[in-house]
Amino acid sequence: MQKLTKAQREQWAIDGYIRVEQALSPEQVEFFDAELDRIRQLPGWEPNPDGPLGHYAWLDHAVDRDPEGFMDRRVLLHYDQAFLDLMDASPVFDLITDIMGPYVVLSMTQAIVRPSNPKWPGYTHTDGGEALRRIRVTETSLPLAMKGMYLLSDITDEDCGNFTVFPGSHMRPFPDRPYPAPGPKTPGAVQLKGKAGDCILFPHSLWHGPSMNASPRARKTILYNYCQLFLRTYDPEPTPEVLERCTPRQRRLLGDLGYDFRPGSYFYAPTDQVDVIAGGESRESSQGGSA
């Protein structure tokens, strides 16, 4: 499995993010781009304006059905095999396990479309809610949780809905306050650029968020979150239909330990965890060839 280069390891430790160039092929970018247009017409989990902060509601379709409009769709795996296979695709998953170790689960899948709108200023936050933002692990610690954000749009300028980070903020106290709230224009913020197909990796504890999108086009991304096995996932348990289509490694990443829950499960890993995460059987050999 691929490992971080020395330069990537250094940037991860100091800045708190790395950009993996062309993690998706142009064909994959085209496919997922079209999938985002398709799935916004389908039922799914979308932000719930009436619910508590960060909670989602099951809607018949995205509120905005225009492919260039806003969408924040959660729980993607059932929409196509390609979403499922992205969870442990090389090189991103290799790098994720190099960073997090083998005791990991997939904790969330998400597709976000940021429409053209120069009036929307963007925002800045950490991931994982109120408690996780108060925890900063040390320089040599494995992260508790991290994310891979795949760009489906070229971001070659600033204010194009850029993913914006405060480098090093995963390691130090940060002005976590409602007013004046830190934002993408606060000194120290860096608007990242990249090409469609690149993937940005960062821990939940890094202060980050989208910039405004003053470009004429929507910015599209898909995001896969991973956390240590003993933490909770954002997404609900996968359905049997999804699990049936998984390799052993994918099932493990979705929390299937290979036995029913018993006290101690997830805090202590199955004995084959390291082998399963390192690769193990393919879907063909485990399920008689039905991909």
Ligand SMILES: O=C(O)CCC(=O)C(=O)O
């Ligand atoms: O750039 C975006 O659309 C938001 C991404 C983000 O903030 C996140 O994944 O938590």
